[in-house]
Each structure stands twice: as C-alpha cells, then as structure tokens.
Amino acid sequence: MMKWWFSDYDGTINLMHNNFIDPRDLEFIRNWIKDGNKFAIATGRMEHEIRPVLEEVNIPYDYMICNNGAIIYEKDKGIIENATIPMESREDIIKIFKELKEQYVMGYCIKDERKPFSKVDEPEVYTNPFLEQYAPSYNNFEEGENDILNSPDLNLLYFFVAEADVLTVKTLLKDKIKKCKAVTTHRNVIEIMREDVSKAYGIKKIQEINNFQDSDVYASGDGENDIEMLKFASNSFAMRKCQPKVDKAAKNIIDNVFEIEKFLK
Incomplete structure (x- = not known):
C-alpha cells in the first residue's frame, strides 16, 4: 500500500x-x-x-x-x-499593524511573494542569518495597508520579534482578529493565518x-x-x-x- x-x-x-x-x-x-x-x-x-x-x-x-x-x-x-485571509478580517489586522509598526518587524504574503510592512531595529532578527534573509529591509506602510485591506491573494502575515517578546505579541493578538489565528512558527516568528489553515x-x-x-x-x-x-x-x-x-x-x-x-x- x-x-x-x-x-x-x-x-x-x-x-x-x-x-x-x-x-x-x-x-x-x-x-x-x-x-x-x-x-x-x-x-x-x-x-x-x-x-x-x-x-x-x-x-x-x-x-x-x-x-x-x-x-x-x-x-x-x-x-x-x-x-486566503477573509476580507472581514482585514480591518482588524491593519488596525493592529498600524498600532505596532514602530515596535515590531512585520510583513505579509501575497500568494507566493513575501512583502515588507515595517522594519524596526531588532538585533535578534537582523543578526540571525536565517531570519535576516526574509526580514523586511524597509518600511512599506502605504502599499502594505492597501494590500492587507484589498488583495484577494493575501494568505499570511508575520511578526519577527525577539524571543522574549513572543508571548507579549501572542497575547496582543489573542482573539483580536476574527476568523484568524496566530501561531509561533519559529522561536522569533509569529504568523497570522486563516483559522482553519x-x-x-x-x-x-x-x-x-x-x-x-x-x-x-x-x-x-x-x-x-x-x-x-x-x-x-x-x-x-x-x-x-x-x-x-x-x-x-x-x-x-x-x-x-x-x-x-x-x-x-
């Protein structure tokens, strides 16, 4: 078999x-x-x-x-x-991203393309060769907001954070985005995806x-x-x-x- x-x-x-x-x-x-x-x-x-x-x-x-x-x-x-992330979840997401953009490294995925949202000086991210290759290299607030609110192909969003901040961010996200969940996918990475994914x-x-x-x-x-x-x-x-x-x-x-x-x- x-x-x-x-x-x-x-x-x-x-x-x-x-x-x-x-x-x-x-x-x-x-x-x-x-x-x-x-x-x-x-x-x-x-x-x-x-x-x-x-x-x-x-x-x-x-x-x-x-x-x-x-x-x-x-x-x-x-x-x-x-x-893809439900359209009814998008306002919740962008509200959180705008509130946290000065504190955390954040990005999102449109189909199979990784895109930046915010770049924050976080040594644990940018001195790690594995994370650094995927982390945002610039702020992309305007395009990012438009994509997150409107793109039919948005399927994932992510935070790159210091390991000590993972629990804090998970708590900030808990029950804040309808029909989505936040998952720790690496000791420095939290991802938001559709709740059934x-x-x-x-x-x-x-x-x-x-x-x-x-x-x-x-x-x-x-x-x-x-x-x-x-x-x-x-x-x-x-x-x-x-x-x-x-x-x-x-x-x-x-x-x-x-x-x-x-x-x-």
Whole structure:
C-alpha cells in the first residue's frame, strides 16, 4: 500500500538550520520514493524559498505545503490551493499593524511573494542569518495597508520579534482578529493565518485529490506549526529537540527522520 509522508524541513530534515542534511536521512527519503511511496515537504517557507534548497541538496518531492498550509503546490503543476485571509478580517489586522509598526518587524504574503510592512531595529532578527534573509529591509506602510485591506491573494502575515517578546505579541493578538489565528512558527516568528489553515489542512486538501487512507499518512516535525499535522497523522514523529508541547502531539519521538524506517509496517 502506498504511504504518504509529510515532513517539516527546518529543524526536522534540516536539523541544524544550515541546510546540511544527514546522508542517512537523504538516503531514507530517496528509498521511500523508490519504494513507490509519496513524499511532501510541509514548511513555513514559501515555494521560491524552499524549492532551490531542495534542488541543491537533491531532495525529491511530490507536493509542497508552503506558508504553513496556506498554499499548496503539486510538482510540475504549480499552485493547487491558496487559502486566503477573509476580507472581514482585514480591518482588524491593519488596525493592529498600524498600532505596532514602530515596535515590531512585520510583513505579509501575497500568494507566493513575501512583502515588507515595517522594519524596526531588532538585533535578534537582523543578526540571525536565517531570519535576516526574509526580514523586511524597509518600511512599506502605504502599499502594505492597501494590500492587507484589498488583495484577494493575501494568505499570511508575520511578526519577527525577539524571543522574549513572543508571548507579549501572542497575547496582543489573542482573539483580536476574527476568523484568524496566530501561531509561533519559529522561536522569533509569529504568523497570522486563516483559522482553519495548518499543515494538516494542506494534507487534507492533497488527500481529497488522491483519496488515500488516514492510516497511510505519516508526518514528522519539530515546531508549534507542526502540532495539528502530527495530531492528524496516524503515524506521527516529533523530533527530540522539538519546541514545547510538540512531543505530546506525536506518537513517536526520533532524533533523525531515517529512524521512521523501523516503524514501517
């Protein structure tokens, strides 16, 4: 029976966030596909940010769930789902963004394009090579307000903050935006997405197209944005060095994804 494996990338396959892939993990992924199974990356990154990385390290894939479930790609076919922010949520969002624009680094996504809203001097963001490549390099208040209020393709908004400020920002956002939720996707990143969107949402959309059984779903991850996916998957694996609460969502704990092999039925 064909199995479907959905895996987070950063902190799961890319364990050290430096794009070094353990050769044992890479071999396992290739053998998984060679054995007739399907493999999909489920990531907070955008397609144009993750695709070159996967190509460089030669990781094959069938689907990509990007923007934490807001946008789904099928290999060689392009976008098959774009879960946009409801229009009725937009006024709530722009009110918050305008109030906080002098305090926090903020941005948003239009389909598969990352756009800046505010740039604030936050050393924890701009001295981190991983975050710095995605963080806004200028203020973009006017265009940003117009996009957030009107763009039909707005699917994600984000805060890049000092780790010590994450809880403060999460509290500021709690119950403030109708039909949306705020999720910590990295120790310095909070993202706002439609309330039903998650990596699990992405899996369900792919399942609707391909009609595979729940029992054939495998998932691996290490972050808060992986929790719903791990809870949904019949065969779930959290990384030992995961964020708080993630281990409780998974049935198994592993150090490397190649260890999944010993759990295969």
